[in-house]
Amino acid sequence: MEFKYVPTVCPFCGTGCSFNLVIKEGRVVGTAPFRRSPVSEGKTCQKGHFAYELVNSPARLTKPMIKKGDGLVEASWDEAIAAVAKLGSYSGDDVCVVASAGATNEDLFTVKKFADEVLKTKNFTTPASTGIDASAGTIAGLAKADCIVAIGNIVESHPLVARRIANAKDNGAKVIVVDTFRSPTAKMATEFVKAVPGSEAAAIAEAGAFVEGKAVAVVYGIGVTFAESKIAAAAKALAESKNAAFCALPAQANGCGAILAGAVTPFCNAYSGKAKAFFVLGEDLGPLNAEFAVVIDSFLTSTAKTADVVFPAAVFAEVDGTVINAERRIQLVRKAQEAAEGVKPGWMIVAEIAAKLGGNIAYDSAEAVFKAAYPELSYDAIAKDGFLLPEKPASVEICDCDGCKCDGIATVSDEYPFALTTSATIWHGYGGIATLSANCRSLMREVSGMFVKMNDGDAKELNIMPTDFVKVSTANGSIVASVQITKDIDRGVIFVPTTGIGGGCIFILTRGAKAIAAKIEKAEA
Amino acid sequence: MAAKGDMLWAWAKDGNMLDNGECGGAVTALLKFALESGAVDAVLAVKKGVDLYDAQPVLITKPEDIAQCAGSLHCGTLLIPKIIKKYFDGANRMKIAVTMKGCDAKALYELAKRNQVNLDNLITIGLNCGGSVSPIEARIMIQEKFGLNPDDIVKEEIDKGQFIVITKSGEHKGIKIDELEEEGYGRRLNCQRCKTKIPRQCDLACGNWGVIGDKAGKATFVEVCSDKGADLVTKATGKAIETEVPSPAALSIRGKVEGAMLKLGDKCRNAQFEKLGDGKKRLDYIMEQTSRCIKCYQCIENCPICYCVECSTKKPHLVDSGAVNPPFMFHLIRYSHVADSCVNCGQCQELCAMDIPNALFMHALQMEMQEMFGHEPGVNMELPVLAYVEESAERKRLSDTGSDQIFNIFSEGA
Structure with a gap:
């Protein structure tokens, strides 16, 4: 009887906790603590613990689908690949390329190349493309802060980061929380600054009055609204004025990786209505109203339902790859079970579509993609503790598009x-x-x-x-x-x-x- | 012929195992023998995962694969019995030889009482355990207190009250556990409170305490704790292992080591329980600490007592679905369902997403219940006190008398 543990990284938020996938007879049957995780020490929140349940969900897509009339019908890979040809007639601003910021670096790197080289568009975005890039310090290091300003409900957005805030509080730190209601995070506060919904930035400035200490950290859990960069800018200004470390936690598992992969076009772009065609990997944008859309996903999302061609993608437990967490740690996602026949990793599907459209972004393996993006590293080198990328100065760019501008109180x-x-x-x-x-x-x-x-x-x-x-x-x-x-x-x-x-x-x-x-x-x- | 109650020194006959196994490789040899002789279908033990600090369970069905579980890992804080329940059908359909530390052995008995594992199909090889250190804590300790790079360590051990590490260049360094733990390093807090150092609930209890003279480090001290254990030793002797009767001095030394460990356990219990306070103060403290719970369910998922398919914490009339933070009722349900049988394995604390000292609370409650009812969990197949409640009769009595005491602990002779 085959029985083994395969350590991997959680596919949910940007904290980057790990767990073991429990494999019995070749199939994922559970999770078990991976106590060797430098981020979470074996702990996970409920999403991590139950993440195994999605792997063999009966709702998984196993065959490509093509739009016929009003609905999608199952098709062969050859038919589906043939059906993407129309995508080649869109380029530049006419096409929008969207990926989940939970996708692996290998997927994101390939999608970026696909956008650049095949579709020749700069319109590559993810939900992490908020203009915010700030990742000072480490998550474990937060426990040693003597004053933490927590902005937003981090207990629910990034639970295992909130654990470190709780640790710091137990060690005597002051915990200042800015939130719009008495959230679980606010309940941990020594000082709670209640923000009027929409005026978070003003409340952050107000919170500054409570800041004291030698090791101060400002932590912001990035959400997915058009106000994120404005709130982050206020958080950054506070951190700078108090000589504090500033860490903005991406909402999705590979938010830092998405930015490094070059997904810097603001996410609001996907909703601007300018693009006529969409190429979407693993993200749900809601129903699309596009001339042509190609979707790669593991499930039939509301976006996939409105696509012209849908390809079935492997889930995290079925691929080798890497993701980068909120503290810039590149960690290994390990293949724990074989995907069903005809289900492939995202980067491989993207390469096949590229080939159809006359491009060449084929790789032999996930690690080959990784090495193209990070030549100085290997999967072996990051197998135990991952690899902590060097810190860089925080940057926040505020988007001034029509959609983002009007967001306020x-x-x-x-x-x-x-x-x-x-x-x-x-x-x-x-x-x-x-x-x-x-x-x-x-x-x-x-x-x-x-x-x-x-x-x-x-x-x-x-x-x-x-x-x-x-x-x-x-x-x-x-x-x-x-x-x-x-x-x-x-x-x-x-x-x-x-x-x-x-x-x-x-x-x-x-x-x-x-x-x-x-x-x-x-x-x- | 070995018999229950025998004490012996044992070592592997096979030269390779003798050199590579821990203390003469007797445990490795016994496991391999159990597999080869057909006594079991598989061996469930622990092997090195990504490195020395990562202990992974491994299921071995081929005798030649046994070497992967040789050697000891003090960062192995995982609990085996629930793995048997969850993934091996409670050993109902296969015979398994399994290695266990004290908390594993106690957890196994509690699961067996609840019909979640089949003891008849298990051969349990107990391993003496002075306590374990969580992997990341160990790495931090080695860096900060030993001044060594944790990646350079090739072996770690706990011996004579010291935590000892050996580097790849052969350097030995040991620091007294007392000293480490005073500064917040060292063994898990539940290990510090533990008083099951020699797991005599197992079929065999094996360790290095009481191996002296020219056999020191080259033999394992084996206490035969059951007829099943005696049978395995009898059959293996001469084929897989060699044995020798230890001298009275060796027995005395083993007794002294165990005695010292138990004394330290008492000291740690007193210190840790004292901090909880009594009565209302304790309740306030527990309520304050548990108020940060995020309902990750890790305490329940990893608890060897929790086995209910229909868990009360998931009943919306008791605990609101989806509410975070969950109400205190969530924790009250755990205390009332688990406290009489808590074996202090520490999983609910080590894996708590919010670092709530769950095991400390539960163990403290368990000790109080043990004092009241005289029931000690994990040592034998005796059922916990609530198991004797005949539900319909109790409900009638409660309804007739208006009492809210399932057991009237205040009446004489109740």
């Missing part, structure tokens, strides 16, 4: 009397990462759809009970959600997680805004 009105605030939920990620968590049954058992947190007084006034479903609406649209009634959120404020799960999605409400005016009413049963 929620202007409530009689029609939309609530200020909606959004950030991470611990149970699900955003976009392509929510696709992963939505296929883990243990995570879905806890949170299987969109939810809204609201103040108990507000709930009473609106006659909303904990078992009710509500309709949350903004000027953009509405979703149906379950309710969590709490005292942790102020009256007049509601929280909806930055995710898309069970058919609903934050984007329907916010269109990328971090705060927006909303209304809430009991949904008809």
